[in-house]
Amino acid sequence: MKFRMGLGRQITLSMSLLTLLIIVLLQISSSILYATLLRYQPELFADPDNYMPTLPEWLYMGISTIIAVIIAMVAAGRLSRRILAPLNAVAASLRRVAGGDLSARAAVNDRPIGEASQLVEDFNSMAERLQHxxxxxxxxxxxxxxxxxxxxxxxxxxxxxxxxxxxxxxxxxxxxxxxxxxxxxxxxxxxxxxxxxxxGHLELHLLETALADDIATVIALAGPALQAAGFSIEVATDSDTMLCDPMRMRQALLALLENARRHATPGRLRIGAAVADGMCVLRVEDEGPGIAPELALHVFEAFQRGEQSRSRESGGTGLGLAVVGAIAKAHGGKATCRPSNMGGTLFELRWPAHDVHAP
Structure with a gap:
C-alpha cells in the first residue's frame, strides 16, 4: 500500500526541517567565523567589556540572514507549487467541465502531496465518470x-x-x-x-417463496413455444423456500427462456434452482452454440443482442437480459453468463438468502 503523508503534516515537517537546516547552518558558519577571527585577528577579543558586534560580526549576521531568507523563500516556493499547482489544475479543469468539456482532466508536472494528490485523482475519476x-x-x-x-x-x-x-x-x-x-x-x-x-429504486415485494412452483408456472406459459421450436425442458429444483420477489423471478426466468428460444440451438434446456451457502441460485442452461467470452462480459447490458455470435431470429429489443441483470441487482445479487457443461451457455442469478435491505 502506497503511503501518503497528509498535507498539514507535510507542511509542518517541511517547516521544521527548514528551521533545523538554518540553525545547523548558522552554528557551523559561526564556528568557522570565530575560529578564523581567533586565528587571524585575536585583538578583536582583547576587550572583554565590549559587547558591541565587530564589523566582521555585522557582516556575518547580514550575510547569514540573507542566506537564511533565500533558503526559506526557495523552500516555501517549492512547497507552495506542490500545493497550489494541483489546486489550480483542478480549478481550471472544473471551469472546462462547467463549460461542457467533459474530457477535461487535471494534470500537474510537480508531484503533488497528500490531500492535493488525492484531490486530483478524485476529480479525474469524477470527470471520467461524467464523460462515461x-x-x-x-x-x-x-x-x-x-x-x-x-x-x-x-x-x-x-x-x-x-x-x-x-x-x-x-x-x-x-x-x-x-x-x-x-x-x-x-x-x-x-x-x-x-x-x-x-x-436503486426498483421496488421488490420479498416473500419466502417455493420457487419450484413459480418455475412450473413459467414453463406452463412458455413451454408450448419452446417445444414448438424444438426444445425439451429439464427441471432440477429443491424444496427449500427462497426469499425473493416471485413476480420478478418469474419475469427473469421468462426472459431467459425467451432468450434461449431466440438464440440457442434447439435441444435440451435445463432449469435449476437451489439454496446453498447462504445464496439463492436460479440458472438456465442450453446446449449451444455458446457466447463469445468478450460478449459474455456485457450480455446483461441494455441493447446487447449478440447478433454476430448467437442470433438466429430477429425481433428482440435487446433488453431481455438487461431486465434479468436488473432483477438480480435489485435483490442484492448478480447475474452471470459462462460456458455450460452441456456445451452451450449457463445463465445464473445469485442473490442472498437473507434480506439485504433489512436494517
Missing part, C-alpha cells in the same frame, strides 16, 4: 429511438392505410396492430425497470 455517463446517455437515446422507430412506423403506416382505404379494417388487421402496441408496452416497461434498477 454522457456517452451512455447518448447511446441510450439513440438505442431507444431505434427500438421505437420500427413499431411506430408500422403503426403509422397501417393507420394511414386505413385512412386512405388501402387496408380493410378487419379483425386480423386490428390484431396485428394490437400486437405492435403490446410490443411497445413491453419495451416501455423493460426500459422503466432497467432505469429504476440502475437508480
Amino acid at each position: 455517463m454522457e456517452q451512455e446517455r447518448g447511446f441510450w437515446n439513440a438505442a431507444i429511438a431505434h427500438e421505437l422507430r420500427t413499431p411506430v412506423t408500422i403503426l403509422r403506416g397501417r393507420l394511414q392505410g386505413f385512412t386512405d382505404g388501402v387496408f380493410v379494417p378487419d379483425q386480423a388487421q386490428f390484431r396485428s396492430l394490437l400486437t405492435h402496441v403490446e410490443g411497445l408496452g413491453r419495451l416501455i416497461e423493460d426500459l422503466r425497470m432497467v432505469a429504476l434498477a440502475g437508480s
Whole structure:
C-alpha cells in the first residue's frame, strides 16, 4: 500500500526541517567565523567589556540572514507549487467541465502531496465518470429511438392505410396492430425497470417463496413455444423456500427462456434452482452454440443482442437480459453468463438468502 503523508503534516515537517537546516547552518558558519577571527585577528577579543558586534560580526549576521531568507523563500516556493499547482489544475479543469468539456482532466508536472494528490485523482475519476455517463446517455437515446422507430412506423403506416382505404379494417388487421402496441408496452416497461434498477429504486415485494412452483408456472406459459421450436425442458429444483420477489423471478426466468428460444440451438434446456451457502441460485442452461467470452462480459447490458455470435431470429429489443441483470441487482445479487457443461451457455442469478435491505 502506497503511503501518503497528509498535507498539514507535510507542511509542518517541511517547516521544521527548514528551521533545523538554518540553525545547523548558522552554528557551523559561526564556528568557522570565530575560529578564523581567533586565528587571524585575536585583538578583536582583547576587550572583554565590549559587547558591541565587530564589523566582521555585522557582516556575518547580514550575510547569514540573507542566506537564511533565500533558503526559506526557495523552500516555501517549492512547497507552495506542490500545493497550489494541483489546486489550480483542478480549478481550471472544473471551469472546462462547467463549460461542457467533459474530457477535461487535471494534470500537474510537480508531484503533488497528500490531500492535493488525492484531490486530483478524485476529480479525474469524477470527470471520467461524467464523460462515461454522457456517452451512455447518448447511446441510450439513440438505442431507444431505434427500438421505437420500427413499431411506430408500422403503426403509422397501417393507420394511414386505413385512412386512405388501402387496408380493410378487419379483425386480423386490428390484431396485428394490437400486437405492435403490446410490443411497445413491453419495451416501455423493460426500459422503466432497467432505469429504476440502475437508480436503486426498483421496488421488490420479498416473500419466502417455493420457487419450484413459480418455475412450473413459467414453463406452463412458455413451454408450448419452446417445444414448438424444438426444445425439451429439464427441471432440477429443491424444496427449500427462497426469499425473493416471485413476480420478478418469474419475469427473469421468462426472459431467459425467451432468450434461449431466440438464440440457442434447439435441444435440451435445463432449469435449476437451489439454496446453498447462504445464496439463492436460479440458472438456465442450453446446449449451444455458446457466447463469445468478450460478449459474455456485457450480455446483461441494455441493447446487447449478440447478433454476430448467437442470433438466429430477429425481433428482440435487446433488453431481455438487461431486465434479468436488473432483477438480480435489485435483490442484492448478480447475474452471470459462462460456458455450460452441456456445451452451450449457463445463465445464473445469485442473490442472498437473507434480506439485504433489512436494517
